Amino acid sequence: MKAIWSLCLVACLYFGWSGNAVAGELSQRLASFPQWEKLTSVQPAVGDLAYPEWMGGSWQVTSTLVDLVAPLAPDIVTPGFEANRQQLNQPVSFLVRFIKENLPVAQLKILPQIDDGKSKTFIADRAFNSLNLARAYLGDTAVLSVKVDPDSPNRQITLLRGERQLVSIVTARATETTSDGKFITTEVFQQLFKGGSRPYFNSVESTTSYHKLSTSNPAIEADQVTAVYLSPQDPDYFTAGSRPVALYRYRLEFSPI
Known part of the structure; x- marks a missing residue:
């Protein structure tokens, strides 16, 4: 069960596109940690996420x-929560990359200077990133492969040893750019x-604030909070309501390769 919950957490990085959030909502959400409720202003996930140009390339992430x-707690505590406490202040490193991709104009609302029906932008290499992330946390032999649905970047399957698999479907997203240049x-x-x-179901929200630094190592830092919510199949679902049952906060540092 510990492996299940660790995988549920690490599967939440580097997916795709959504519309803009209400101004300041996401930054306020991070500032209000751990007083969280479910987000209601996110939009259905369509297409892929366009990352800022300064995130393009390959990175060593800590x-x-x-x-x-x-x-x-103590009324509701998720399986593996106490075991995950062992990871506190223990850095984990892995490789990720953001690649150029042609996307339709309709999916690039936040990007300027679009004049040719398509534009080059940076998106996450989801299969590469998620595989490296999962293996960093669970071990190279535990994770066999990560497959992204060729018809939808929002659906991903992580195949594990023992004929186990985690299916992750991005249902909604939002983005925000702050006045000081943070991309959330x-x-x-x-x-x-x-x-x-x-089968085990749950719902997870991952909110990440990326900030370009003036240094080269690291060049980008990020503040990330992952919130776990119970699914309707869970007997404690109505007791939990719109509140998360677990919150995890990470510091991410990106160094260029």
Whole structure:
């Protein structure tokens, strides 16, 4: 069960596109940690996420869990929460990359100077990034592969040893650019873990604020909060309501390769 929950957390990075959030909502959300409720202003996930040009390229990322909270404890505590406490302040490193891609203008609302029906922009290499991330946390032999649906960048399957798999579907997102240049994304996932004694469902939200630094190592830092919500299949679903049952806060540092 610890492996399931670790994988549910690490599967939440580097997915795709959404519309803009209400001005300042996402930055205020990070500032209000851990007093969170479910987001209601996100938009349905369509297409892919266009990242700022300064995020393009390959990066060595160091991810450090700096805080974790179980807001509804002791009444409701997610499986693996206490085990994940062992990761506190333990840096984990992995490779990611953001690549150029041609996207239709309709998917690039936040980008200027579009004049040819298509424009080059940077998107996450989702399969590459998620595979490296999952193996960094779970081990090289535990994670066999990551497959992205060729018809939808919002659906991803992580194949594990023992004929287990995690299906992650991005259902909604929002983005925000602050006056001081931070790029903030929120992504909401529905997740299904298959291969155990019974299928396990949950809902996860990942909110990340990226900030370009004046230094080269690291060149980008990010503040990320992952919130876990119960699914309707869980017997404690109505007790939890719109509140998360677990919150994890990470510090991310990107160094160029």
